Amino acid sequence: INGETMTVNAPGDWHAYTRREPVGVVGQIIPWNFPLSMLAWKVGPALAAGCTIVLKPAEQTPLGALYFGKLVQEAGFPEGVVNILTGFGETVGAAMAAHPDIDKVAFTGSTEVGRLIARAATGNLKKVSLELGGKAPTIVLGDADIDMAVAGASSAAFFNAGQSCGAGTRFFVHKKIYDKVMSGIAARAEKLKLGAGLDPATELGPVVSQQQMERITRLISEGRSDGAEIVTGGGRAGDVGYFVKPTVISRTRPDMSVIREEIFGPVACAMPFDDEDLDKLAKDANDTEYGLAASIWTNNLGTAHRLAAKIKSGTVWVNCHNFNDVTMPFGGFKQSGWGRELGEQALQLYTETKTVAIRLP
Known part of the structure; x- marks a missing residue:
């Protein structure tokens, strides 16, 4: 994942660039309507960015995520990189959203629950991305x-x-x-x-x-x-x-x-x-x-x-509806959420931008 170089306007000779670094530990909460697709939308870019994951599937559809966890073990992922945590939203989901050691929470679900997650995340001002309801x-x-x-x-x-x-x-x-x-x-x-x-x-x-x-x-x-x-x-x-x-x-x-x-x-x-x-x-x-x-x-x-x-x-x-592609960012305006999944913007959800400025002698 590349950063950028910039031409500095200030006097002197400078070399300035940015780095995209992993945001850290990511809590991901996925819905029941497309359980495996939503898992892929969340887990793929987070791993590509270098993050570790605590994933909570919906309580109605936990089995696909648990089987994915088994495949992660079989594939030889380092212990602790991907963690599957089942439970109810009002207990497990709420604890993840408020936990001080989770650096970012990504949620797909209802707008009502999205508001609760946004409020819970203020404890350590963790980054939040929300893909919420629609009409x-x-x-x-x-x-x-x-x-x-x-x-x-x-x-x-x-x-x-x-x-x-x-x-x-x-x-x-x-x-x-x-x-x-x-x-x-x-x-x-x-x-x-x-x-x-x-x-x-x-x-x-x-x-x-x-x-x-x-x-x-x-x-x-x-x-x-x-x-x-x-x-x-x-x-x-x-x-x-x-x-x-x-x-x-x-x-x-x-x-x-x-x-x-x-x-x-x-x-x-x-x-x-x-x-x-x-x-x-x-x-x-x-x-x-x-x-x-x-x-x-x-x-x-x-x-x-x-x-x-x-x-x-x-x-x-x-002249189409419900067409998505991995190259096309997906997310909402207004109360349909914050941030974009898929496309290059999905990687931006799971990285921080670090600016490095070097004054040249």
Whole structure:
């Protein structure tokens, strides 16, 4: 990991450069929705930067991380370089965030817990990176390829049963194609095959727990009570397992809880628009405390660039959604977090910059 050399403005002859040095002991707390991917996103750059790691997997999904710990031992890592620590967030996670011998904490999870970690980290002013919640707008403009937009928006909402921080959960669809797009998404939702994750035919698995299922169905019920229209889905699927029907909600308003809160389930809420004013559209899309991701569906490249510049989110996808690559930084604006994972910026999360200035004789 390279530093830089600088030409000094001060009088005299100088040789000045920077070094990127490991931040030290890193506490990493990963979520349950993509347990192995999130482990890789965290562990890889921290090790590359030369840090040692205390990793806490989510209490719902500890087994993958424990198996990774076994592989670390088999690979011959020096003792203490990678440490796997299981437990609950309110005890183990809180202790890691507050521990004076941890130099940095990296967390992926809810915005609510992110705030708690940020407060706990003030004890020794440890560095903190946070990848938090989202409420991504999916903006379908009037000139969009309807078939592509229907397929993409459906995937944006229902991928991983909606249990993704970048899930496209707020559909803004131009009025002239609204009915076609909505009927297409509803038809796709109704055809999705629900089932166990190990069944190759399954297209939509269960949500992670009964608590999560009850929260999702509660928010759907609140939307119905607030006057929204349930286009399809609308509750639990069956009475065995934690399955939620893929749900599309229309006639929503910005003040509804289904629009304001991160549902983290297979639920999409739609709002038509008929104004070509990109500033107004961006204002509505940005009307959320979150700013993690967004997608724009259009065949007009100029419109895509102009609107992308106005959206307040860490990632804007055009004619795609949930596309990530190891070269592309990922993180959020506003209450979606601090810092960026992936790309070169991921290495910066785990290093300190040291400046060295040498006065030459």
